Amino acid sequence: MEREKMFQIIAGELGIQERQVRASVELMEEGNTIPFIARYRKERTGELDEEKLRAIDERFQYLTQLNKRKEEIIRLIDEQGKLTDELRQKINQAAKLQELEDLYLPYRPKRKTRASVAKEQGLEPLARYMLEVTDEESVESAALDYVNPEAGVETADMALQGAMDIVAEELSEDAEIRKWVREYTWKTGMLVSKAKDPEQRSVYEMYYDYSEPVHKMPSHRVLAVNRGEREEFLKVKITVDEEPILRRLEEWFPRQPHAYLKQAAQDSYKRLIAPSIEREVHATMTENAEEQAIRIFAENLRHLLLQPPVPGKTVLGIDPAYRTGCKLAVVDDTGKLLHVGVIYPTPPQNKIEESKEILLNLLDRYPIDIIAIGNGTASRETEAFVADVIKEAGRPVYYVIVNEAGASVYSASKLAKEEFPDLDAARRSAVSIARRLQDPLAELVKIDPKSVGVGQYQHDVSQKRLSESLANVVESAVNYVGVDVNTASPALLQYVSGINATVAKNIVKRREEAGRFKNREELKEVPRLGAKTYEQCIGFLRINDGTNPLDKTPIHPESYPIVEKLFAKLGLSPDRIGSEECNRELRRVDVEEAASALNCGVPTLRDIIEAVLRPGRDPRDELPAPLLRSDVLKIEDLHVGMHLQGTVRNVVDFGAFVDIGLKNDGLVHISRMSEKFVKNPMDIVTVGDIVDVWVVRVDVERERVGLSMIPVEQGKES
Numbered sequence: 084m085e086r087e088k089m090f091q092i093i094a095g096e097l098g099i100q101e102r103q104v105r106a107s108v109e110l111m112e113e114g115n116t117i118p119f120i121a122r123y124r125k126e127r128t129g130e131l132d133e134e135k136l137r138a139i140d141e142r143f144q145y146l147t148q149l150n151k152r153k154e155e156i157i158r159l160i161d162e163q164g165k166l167t168d169e170l171r172q173k174i175n176q177a178a179k180l181q182e183l184e185d186l187y188l189p190y191r192p193k194r195k196t197r198a199s200v201a202k203e204q205g206l207e208p209l210a211r212y213m214l215e216v217t218d219e220e221s222v223e224s225a226a227l228d229y230v231n232p233e234a235g236v237e238t239a240d241m242a243l244q245g246a247m248d249i250v251a252e253e254l255s256e257d258a259e260i261r262k263w264v265r266e267y268t269w270k271t272g273m274l275v276s277k278a279k280d281p282e283q284r285s286v287y288e289m290y291y292d293y294s295e296p297v298h299k300m301p302s303h304r305v306l307a308v309n310r311g312e313r314e315e316f317l318k319v320k321i322t323v324d325e326e327p328i329l330r331r332l333e334e335w336f337p338r339q340p341h342a343y344l345k346q347a348a349q350d351s352y353k354r355l356i357a358p359s360i361e362r363e364v365h366a367t368m369t370e371n372a373e374e375q376a377i378r379i380f381a382e383n384l385r386h387l388l389l390q391p392p393v394p395g396k397t398v399l400g401i402d403p404a405y406r407t408g409c410k411l412a413v414v415d416d417t418g419k420l421l422h423v424g425v426i427y428p429t430p431p432q433n434k435i436e437e438s439k440e441i442l443l444n445l446l447d448r449y450p451i452d453i454i455a456i457g458n459g460t461a462s463r464e465t466e467a468f469v470a471d472v473i474k475e476a477g478r479p480v481y482y483v484i485v486n487e488a489g490a491s492v493y494s495a496s497k498l499a500k501e502e503f504p505d506l507d508a509a510r511r512s513a514v515s516i517a518r519r520l521q522d523p524l525a526e527l528v529k530i531d532p533k534s535v536g537v538g539q540y541q542h543d544v545s546q547k548r549l550s551e552s553l554a555n556v557v558e559s560a561v562n563y564v565g566v567d568v569n570t571a572s573p574a575l576l577q578y579v580s581g582i583n584a585t586v587a588k589n590i591v592k593r594r595e596e597a598g599r600f601k602n603r604e605e606l607k608e609v610p611r612l613g614a615k616t617y618e619q620c621i622g623f624l625r626i627n628d629g630t631n632p633l634d635k636t637p638i639h640p641e642s643y644p645i646v647e648k649l650f651a652k653l654g655l656s657p658d659r660i661g662s663e664e665c666n667r668e669l670r671r672v673d674v675e676e677a678a679s680a681l682n683c684g685v686p687t688l689r690d691i692i693e694a695v696l697r698p699g700r701d702p703r704d705e706l707p708a709p710l711l712r713s714d715v716l717k718i719e720d721l722h723v724g725m726h727l728q729g730t731v732r733n734v735v736d737f738g739a740f741v742d743i744g745l746k747n748d749g750l751v752h753i754s755r756m757s758e759k760f761v762k763n764p765m766d767i768v769t770v771g772d773i774v775d776v777w778v779v780r781v782d783v784e785r786e787r788v789g790l791s792m793i794p795v796e797q798g799k800e801s
Contacts, residue, residue: 089146092178093139103129107139116580117555118562119619123639126684133559149180156187163190173258181265181363185258198252201245204234209242210249219341222246247347254335254348255355264328264356268364272297272323276308279318287311297321297364302372303736306540309369321361328352373544375736379765380549381556383537383734386770387486388560390523391706396452397421399445400517402490402509403457403465405429409438412513413449417570418521420503421449423510428468429461439472446476453711454480455520457487457512463746470714481711483520484742486732488536490515493529498574520709524564529574532557537770539735561623564702565637568606568624569599581619586611602630603640627699632660636694645683646691652680661698669696707773716744718783724795725778731768739768741776741790749788751776756792767792 090104097104106127110120117140121133128136153174160166170186177183193199201207209229213222222243229242236242254260278291290308311317332348333340340348395416402410409429413422422445426438445451454473456466466484473480493499494511503511519526532553533541541549561578568576568590576587589610594600603621606612612620622639629635633643650657653672659665669692678688710730729743738756740748751774756767768774780789 089143089150092146093142096142097135097138099131099135100129103131104139104143107131107136108143111136111140114615116558116619118559118580118623122562122637122690123622123641123687125686125690130686137555149177149183152180152183153177156183160187160190165190182258182262185261188258188261189253189256196252197245197248200235201248204236204245205229205231206236206242206245207249210246210253213246213250213343213347214337217338217341219343222341222343243343247343247350250344250347251351251355254332254351257335260332260335261356261360263331264352264360265363267328267331268321268323268360269298269367272321272364274300274305274308274319274365274368275322276311276317276319279316283316285311285316287314287316290317294322297368300368301736302375303539305368305372306376306543309372310540310543319365321364325352373548376538376540376544377549377552379735380538380541381552382765383770384532384535384553384556385560387535387537388524388527388557389564389703389706390771391703391708392522392524392701393453393520393709394522396521397450398517398520399449399451399454400485400513400515400520401454401456401465401469402487402513402516403429403459403461404509405461406431407509408432409461409465410509410513411441411445412510412517413445413451414514414517414521416521418518418525420514423506423513425510429464435468438468439475442469442472443475446473446478446480451480453520454482455485455517456482457490457516458484458742459487459490466744470712473713481713483709483711484730484744485516485520486536487512487516489527489530489534490519492531492534496529498529502572524560524703525572525575528557528561528578529572537733539733565623565625568626569594579620579623581616582612586616600626600629602626603634625699632657632698635699636660638691638694642683642687642691645681645688646695648681649677649688649691652677660695666696706771710773712744718745718781718786718788721778721781721788723778723781726794727776727778727790729774729776729790731770731772731774734764734768734770736764739764741774743776743788743790745786745788747786747788749776749778749790751790751792755779755790758793 086108087101087105090101090108093104094101106124106129107120110124110127111117115124117133117136120128121131121136131139157166157171157174160170174183174186177186201210206229209222209225212225216222223239226239226242226246229246230236230239236245273294274297275294276290276292278288281291287307287310290311293308295304308317308319312319329345329348329352332352333345335348336344397413397415400412400414402412404410408425408427411422411424411426412420414420424441424445426441427434428438454469456462456469462484466482469482473482490512491508493515494508499508499511499515503514506514515526515529527535533546533549558578558580561575562580566575566579571591573584573587573591576582576590577584579587582590586609589612590606593609600606603624603626606621606624607617618641622637625636626634633640633646638646647657649672653668655665655668672692674689674692675685678685681688710728716727727743729741729749731739732742732748733740736753738750738752740750742748751768753761753764756764761767774792776790776792777795778788779791779795780787782788
């Protein structure tokens, strides 16, 4: 398949122009990263976003592999002397690897099969004859001629069976038949699960006698059933109505089939076709479910990473615990560690008065604005204690529950040990909790994305595919926000377009040795940061209070001459960036006319004007701030119809989990998200959203709360 044909296919699939696909592939092959292309090469790609660019990359890689496999299969069949023009054409026209492998199946080297044994016994001519005649008597008569005890064919019945084995295998290897059966099974099949031991209690009991159409089964149920089967609680199979399949198989024969051919068709389906098609369909269900789970995880992760920062605040981070006590860490408004400690307000110690005195002393000693409490073990007991203490603080102090998922992973990591070599893991965790409130993105990039707790069945999906997808999300989020090169950690810098771990460490080392970077040009002095890396990364690196006011914007240095010409045209000085006069003049610019005059693209000029209008802007500032609290909520306080505000912590296929201030998050089922039908919960909410909810169900014993985003009357459980 030629490249141009690939571009045509991808353009058709994605609903874009061939020239956009061609330009995108060429840019990637030139060594440009996707964030760089999406931001700074809009004219060449026709303003394709990252999602489309990644889709182009993925499909182009797939089609390239498909092409290589076609060439290999053509070579292998040709070496057998069995390649015909018709077969070559079918191979070249195959659009999927599955279709390709179906075509290759009859020519694939096999281990010993019943059909291969029959061929060795000389029964292939009998199989050919069996296909040519329409009556059983002729076949039975012919079979007598193939009795050959020396070859292992001792009776006519054995000859007939061998011939049927050959026919059954040929039928099972027909690409059109396999395609038809696969599609039929997908459309009409039922996935059926049964308990291996109906008396055994487990979390899979709803699947102990369960069935659902294959093509309708949602991803979370597919993955749940798969896990139940893997843990040996369930037996799973796919069932179909076999009659239409057998009729279709009988149509494969050149003439009206007699009893022996019908028997061969039935054997072909039950022994050869059905088991492999069932495996393929189940694999497709699993693959689709995994892709959906990965998409959900990726989308949740993106929203988690892009939670608005809480800048300019001194934060007390608390990592709650029972026996070992609650670890404390005070960080100033820049994230610098000021104090670490421990208190024991929870069981079994219950040193409440002593803990209260320590906490009040910290509130007097440091200008703590917010207390960030991790949402793990002992979180709600710690929250109740904090809510009581801050009432005596003598000034407004608020607390917020922070999702601490991954904090323990970070605290035990090599990176954490390098940052805080003198602290134990628990105290490092408290620092992480405080900092992830101040700047979630800067702190969360230090953690393996799989450990941040916003997924669904993340351990049941392809770990390689999940890691790749989540790494792309982190890279996208970091470059979307931009990075202050004078404060960023190596962990954050290494996600910047074009920068690897070595260059990230070299940037920090250069900063520590020579002081703050004063302009973007100085980054060219960093070891291993060559011209291509500089081109890819520099637009995403910010220098606030530097010598060039453009260095704090996302404008790429390659576009600085355009800015200078634009300012000269408007009679402005670059040092007026951000002033009311400058903004007024910029808003009057006719972008298309100015782009023509400045000999630049309209998208580039549009981005330049937007960047200059809001220099130093953080796109996360436009999102709702975290929900701060000053008092605690108990499950016993709840009643049906109660109206609350909460923070969305996780979004899954079947709904969203919302933190309303209880030990466990409440669930808003997908059916209670809107008066209208909701296909995907992510169409309604995302991680971090502040939402109004109403209580619809309270289970005090199991500590579960059902919530609704549709108003509910007081006292009326629905």
